Amino acid sequence: MVKNIKLIAVVFLLIVSFFILLKGLNKTNNYSPNLNSSKIDFNFKAKFLYSDEESTLYELINDKDFSIINIWASWCLPCREEHSFLLNLKSLDKLNIIGINYKDNEINAKKFIKELGNPYSKIVVDPSGVNSIELGAYGVPETILINNNSKTILKKYIGPLDDKKLTELKMIIKNEN
Amino acid sequence: MKTKILVLTIFYLIGSFNLSYAANSEKVDQISKNLRCLICQGQSVYDSQSDFALSMKILIQNKIDEGKNDEQIYDFLKSKYGEWIVYDPEINKNTVLLWVLPLILFVFGGILILRKVSIK
Numbered sequence: 001m002v003k004n005i006k007l008i009a010v011v012f013l014l015i016v017s018f019f020i021l022l023k024g025l026n027k028t029n030n031y032s033p034n035l036n037s038s039k040i041d042f043n044f045k046a047k048f049l050y051s052d053e054e055s056t057l058y059e060l061i062n063d064k065d066f067s068i069i070n071i072w073a074s075w076c077l078p079c080r081e082e083h084s085f086l087l088n089l090k091s092l093d094k095l096n097i098i099g100i101n102y103k104d105n106e107i108n109a110k111k112f113i114k115e116l117g118n119p120y121s122k123i124v125v126d127p128s129g130v131n132s133i134e135l136g137a138y139g140v141p142e143t144i145l146i147n148n149n150s151k152t153i154l155k156k157y158i159g160p161l162d163d164k165k166l167t168e169l170k171m172i173i174k175n176e177n
Numbered sequence: 178m179k180t181k182i183l184v185l186t187i188f189y190l191i192g193s194f195n196l197s198y199a200a201n202s203e204k205v206d207q208i209s210k211n212l213r214c215l216i217c218q219g220q221s222v223y224d225s226q227s228d229f230a231l232s233m234k235i236l237i238q239n240k241i242d243e244g245k246n247d248e249q250i251y252d253f254l255k256s257k258y259g260e261w262i263v264y265d266p267e268i269n270k271n272t273v274l275l276w277v278l279p280l281i282l283f284v285f286g287g288i289l290i291l292r293k294v295s296i297k
Contacts (some may be wrong), residue, residue: 129231133229135257137214139216139229
């Protein structure tokens with residue numbers, strides 16, 4: 001009888017751990033940013049790409065209802081791919097697109113813009129990458145949609161934009177108000 | 178003799194240059210060891226040479242220069258990147274088992290040993 005209880009206990013434990021591990025397998029391990037802390041601290045200064053003046057990001061985003069902050073670099077291949085999507089977004093009236101040039105050579109960055117077109121209303125540089133961390137960014141490319149009136153992050157995309165994300169962005173901008 | 182001294186001096190200079198280049202402040206090392214490099218596989222910010230980690234180290238140095246203490250820096254990064262960035266999980270309802278289980282096992286094991294001993 002005692003032997004039986006032991007056997008049952010072991011089998012039971014095995015089954016339980018099997019299901020726990022199975023559940024763990026199905027859980028996606030990729031870290032996706034949660035937007036619990038959607039208020040952002042804009043309190044940092046950055047230099048413009050095309051001039052030596054500095055501006056706080058707070059000043060940069062203030063003139064329209066929505067802003068997209070796009071972190072990019074000329075050395076980043078996916079940034080090239082997503083560039084056409086940014087150009088597409090440029091046509092929206094309520095939106096201004098701000099580029100943060102991440103850890104880049106300014107000459108190469110200007111060449112990149114000249115070659116592919118400029119979707120950005122303003123571009124600031126982030127040579128050390130510190131400003132991007134203030135924004136909670138992981139790397140390039142990254143796109144953050146901000147509601148300028150409430151100063152909140154509405155959406156954040158890690159990685160290049162695509163058709164799906166583009167429609168989603170447009171939907172969000174359309175529906176907010 | 179002279180060339181020997183010259184060569185040694187050059188080596189010394191190269192060495193000291195590298196050293197000064199590599200040496201982060203101890204405080205930065207200490208903090209970055211507790212931070213998970215979010216874009217790397219199983220590395221801390223301290224171990225990693227990725228762009229993300231390098232920027233993170235500069236940021237930590239800046240924060241230290243601003244006079245922030247460890248706690249404030251961790252809190253700042255947690256507010257930006259979430260709980261996941263620090264290696265030490267906080268006690269909440271998701272992690273309570275993680276923290277309590279070793280204690281339970283310890284007590285359980287102790288009871289087992291005590292019973293074995295007292296039976297003898």
